[in-house]
Amino acid sequence: CTHYLFIVVVAVSSTLLTINAGDYIFYTDWAWTSFVVFSISQTLMLVVGACYYLTFTGVPGTATYYALIMTVYTWVAKGAWFALGYPYDFIVTPVWLPSAMLLDLAYWATKKNKHSLILFGGVMCGMSLPLFNMVNLITVADPLETAFKYPRPTLPPYMTPIEPAVGKFYNSPVALGAGAGAVLSVTMAALGCKLNT
Numbered sequence: 001c002t003h004y005l006f007i008v009v010v011a012v013s014s015t016l017l018t019i020n021a022g023d024y025i026f027y028t029d030w031a032w033t034s035f036v037v038f039s040i041s042q043t044l045m046l047v048v049g050a051c052y053y054l055t056f057t058g059v060p061g062t063a064t065y066y067a068l069i070m071t072v073y074t075w076v077a078k079g080a081w082f083a084l085g086y087p088y089d090f091i092v093t094p095v096w097l098p099s100a101m102l103l104d105l106a107y108w109a110t111k112k113n114k115h116s117l118i119l120f121g122g123v124m125c126g127m128s129l130p131l132f133n134m135v136n137l138i139t140v141a142d143p144l145e146t147a148f149k150y151p152r153p154t155l156p157p158y159m160t161p162i163e164p165a166v167g168k169f170y171n172s173p174v175a176l177g178a179g180a181g182a183v184l185s186v187t188m189a190a191l192g193c194k195l196n197t
Contacts, residue, residue: 035137039130039177042094044188046070047125050100051117051192060108067100095132099125103189118189126185130177 049070050063074093106121107113 033173035134035173036130036177036180039094039133039173040181040184042096042133043099043126043129043177043181043185046096046099046129047103047122047185048188048192050103050125051121051189052195053192054103054107054117055114055193055196058112060104060112063100063103063107064097067096070096093136094129095136096129098132099129102128114193118186118193122186122189123182125189126181126183127178130174130181134174 046067050066053066054060054063056062071093102124103117103121106124107117110116110120
């Protein structure tokens, strides 16, 4: 019972995080800063739940299954955006599946070695998600243009979309997100595995 409750709690929390992480009106307000912050939060949420689920079942493939649960939950939750009139290609979901596949691959290739999953899987997951998420972001409608085309009437003044100051603080949000994610994901992978002992 505790196991399934944990899966539900983490998956729902992931969905709630993604409501903002995929809300690229919020992304345009703070430009690359929010991309980095949300990429890291998404990575950590994915890796702790996926590692827990993976080591609980001991079956390579369950991390990918967990990422699929997160994706489906998120798409259902974000259906509400259609009521606000936003276009379909503006509603995007961070790409968890490829990163979860890397976790499964690390676990499978090292013959179910937990320590290898924590070290190799954590690093690969942390480094890959910001990259996949940026590729995902590039394929959707221009967020700034969409933000001005579909203004939210309830948006407070401090959340009014502004021109992103790209490169003002750092030049590569993907590199920064991947670097921080690679370090932090190892810790969260260890936590996910530890929850089973």
